[in-house]
Amino acid sequence: MSLSISLTINGEQRDVELDDPRVTLLDLLRERLDLTGTKKGCDRGQCGACTVLVDGRRVNSCLALAASQDGAEILTIEGLAQGETLHPVQAAFIAHDGFQCGFCTPGQIMSAVGLIGEGQAGDDPERIREAMSGNLCRCAAYGGIVEAVLEAQRTIAAGNGADTRRDAA
Amino acid sequence: MNRFDYVRPTSLAEAVAAAAMPGAAYLAGGTNLLDLMKGGVARPERLVDITRLPELNRVERLDDGSLRVGALVRNADLAHDQAFAATYPAVAEALLSGASAQLRNAATVGGNIMQRTRCSYFYDTASACNRRELGSGCDALAGENRHHAVLGWSPACIATHPSDFCVPLVALDAVVEIEGSKGRRHVTLEEFHRLPGEAPQRETVLEPGELVVAVRLPAEASAFASHARYLKLRERTSYAFAVVSAAAALVVEGGRIRQARLALGGVAAKPWRARAAEAALLGAEPGEAAYAGAAALALAEAKPSGDNGFKIELARRVAVRALSLAEAGTPARLPALPASVFASTTGARHDA
Numbered sequence: 375m376s377l378s379i380s381l382t383i384n385g386e387q388r389d390v391e392l393d394d395p396r397v398t399l400l401d402l403l404r405e406r407l408d409l410t411g412t413k414k415g416c417d418r419g420q421c422g423a424c425t426v427l428v429d430g431r432r433v434n435s436c437l438a439l440a441a442s443q444d445g446a447e448i449l450t451i452e453g454l455a456q457g458e459t460l461h462p463v464q465a466a467f468i469a470h471d472g473f474q475c476g477f478c479t480p481g482q483i484m485s486a487v488g489l490i491g492e493g494q495a496g497d498d499p500e501r502i503r504e505a506m507s508g509n510l511c512r513c514a515a516y517g518g519i520v521e522a523v524l525e526a527q528r529t530i531a532a533g534n535g536a537d538t539r540r541d542a543a
Numbered sequence: 544m545n546r547f548d549y550v551r552p553t554s555l556a557e558a559v560a561a562a563a564m565p566g567a568a569y570l571a572g573g574t575n576l577l578d579l580m581k582g583g584v585a586r587p588e589r590l591v592d593i594t595r596l597p598e599l600n601r602v603e604r605l606d607d608g609s610l611r612v613g614a615l616v617r618n619a620d621l622a623h624d625q626a627f628a629a630t631y632p633a634v635a636e637a638l639l640s641g642a643s644a645q646l647r648n649a650a651t652v653g654g655n656i657m658q659r660t661r662c663s664y665f666y667d668t669a670s671a672c673n674r675r676e677l678g679s680g681c682d683a684l685a686g687e688n689r690h691h692a693v694l695g696w697s698p699a700c701i702a703t704h705p706s707d708f709c710v711p712l713v714a715l716d717a718v719v720e721i722e723g724s725k726g727r728r729h730v731t732l733e734e735f736h737r738l739p740g741e742a743p744q745r746e747t748v749l750e751p752g753e754l755v756v757a758v759r760l761p762a763e764a765s766a767f768a769s770h771a772r773y774l775k776l777r778e779r780t781s782y783a784f785a786v787v788s789a790a791a792a793l794v795v796e797g798g799r800i801r802q803a804r805l806a807l808g809g810v811a812a813k814p815w816r817a818r819a820a821e822a823a824l825l826g827a828e829p830g831e832a833a834y835a836g837a838a839a840l841a842l843a844e845a846k847p848s849g850d851n852g853f854k855i856e857l858a859r860r861v862a863v864r865a866l867s868l869a870e871a872g873t874p875a876r877l878p879a880l881p882a883s884v885f886a887s888t889t890g891a892r893h894d895a
């Protein structure tokens with residue numbers, strides 16, 4: 375059984391033939407579309423490494439069936455920067471040492487972008503920690519991650535992302 | 544994962560017809576089903592994707608004052624719906640204490656109430672498990688069973704139902720709306736999940752092919768809006784299932800409890816409504832003495848099913864504290880750590 379689906383991935387429309395309905399969104403991105411920025415940690419919804427935005431909402435792509443996402447708009451870590459200009463969340467992660475080995479980082483960053491879009495946490499570090507609890511970091515860069523989210527949120531709210539991006543680059 | 548057929552119906556009737564085939568399963572958010580399929584625990588031959596059924600996506604107030612929440616409404620959307628959270632705060636708090644932000648964005652109302660147990664032997668196809676395969680035995684009985692049931696269990700199965708959402712729902716008399724080939728029926732959430740008895744493989748009253756279309760909260764449930772809480776004890780601060788939890792809701796007038804609701808989570812194969820405890824609270828003066836009495840009644844029948852006797856006292860304490868929190872009143876804004884036993888003060892570090 376072959377299925378054809380159509381997705382907008384990082385702004386680009388892609389028609390995908392699925393020869394097997396078992397493919398998850400994560401495996402589709404990594405193994406069929408060569409977008410390996412999104413990481414596979416646990417493959418079971420327990421670590422957040424695979425976080426991407428589907429129609430603007432952060433989800434675990436390892437537990438999302440690709441076929442079920444037909445028509446959706448997907449944003450992955452590869453689609454975040456504008457050319458050489460980093461997204462404010464990316465810049466803030468660099469400025470605040472929000473990582474060590476970097477494996478969890480694409481998921482952390484996509485989750486943070488989702489969190490800022492949700493607008494629920496405000497500038498309360500405890501709310502940010504709670505809202506980021508779906509992203510584990512084995513290097514325990516949590517302190518830097520929370521600071522990065524706080525700063526990125528301020529940058530985005532102030533609408534001067536470009537300046538910060540230049541400073542950090 | 545086994546191979547399966549994938550179908551995506553566009554109407555309710557089509558969905559129910561597509562799922563009539565033996566071996567079919569509904570796919571909603573997929574956050575539980577895909578996990579089980581990856582482990583070979585669930586092996587559906589056909590997935591009926593219900594995510595394109597617009598009639599399942601609505602939240603609506605009905606003429607009788609009840610609220611009808613479609614089965615496909617995402618957990619995060621319901622919890623962050625301001626009108627919903629203001630009217631049913633314990634339900635919103637329970638939702639936000641469950642899983643992670645990413646999972647709540649995908650998880651649906653129907654999928655949440657239908658989620659399967661987290662018993663680790665159920666997840667491991669090399670283990671004996673009556674719930675997965677009736678007659679094979681139960682490896683949890685003599686295994687790791689700290690998190691297993693203390694109420695309503697049987698020697699055939701000692702698993703618990705892991706949902707947070709279901710706990711305040713059952714306290715508030717929620718009703719499940721079900722569509723099947725023979726039409727529509729309504730079942731209270733209290734009756735919806737089954738205790739294991741001799742047939743633990745039958746987890747709910749759903750017949751094969753039946754679809755949950757909505758969950759309803761009756762008009763009376765809004766009476767508790769100002770005094771309702773959910774409290775969830777976990778082994779880590781966030782992103783963990785409940786060891787035990789409680790939903791409590793009160794109406795206090797003239798120094799007396801006029802209405803009381805209490806339900807426990809993590810203690811049984813279903814969300815556990817504590818009716819005897821509720822009855823004992825009626826007319827009582829609010830306070831620890833009344834709550835301790837009620838909690839004792841709620842756990843009166845409890846028995847360890849293994850290395851989990853500690854859960855009985857823990858459940859009593861969580862029930863007392865949930866009732867005290869409900870009496871103190873619903874906070875204007877949900878705490879930074881929803882349902883947490885830590886940090887009652889917004890923004891304070893729980894470990895400071």
Ligand SMILES: Cc1cc2nc3c(=O)[nH]c(=O)nc-3n(C[C@H](O)[C@H](O)[C@H](O)COP(=O)(O)OP(=O)(O)OC[C@H]3O[C@@H](n4cnc5c(N)ncnc54)[C@H](O)[C@@H]3O)c2cc1C
Binds near residue numbers: 418578614653656753
């Ligand atoms: C790491 C992790 C942590 C978690 N932590 C928590 C937690 O702390 N608290 C908590 O409560 N939950 C927790 N969960 C579970 C989560 O809440 C469930 O996975 C989710 O609610 C399931 O919803 P879904 O829409 O993704 O269901 P699916 O996975 O799509 O479906 C689940 C089951 O329900 C059936 N189904 C779905 N919709 C319907 C319907 N309308 N009618 C009939 N049958 C249907 C499916 O066939 C399947 O058997 C956690 C999950 C993970 C992976």
Ligand code: SF4
Binds near residue numbers: 665675684702
């Ligand atoms: S407790 Fe229930 S689910 Fe767990 S192994 Fe025993 S029969 Fe299976």
Ligand code: FES
Binds near residue numbers: 413421424435
């Ligand atoms: S890989 Fe998806 S949550 Fe771990």
Ligand code: FES
Binds near residue numbers: 472474476479510
């Ligand atoms: S930076 Fe190494 S896992 Fe997070």
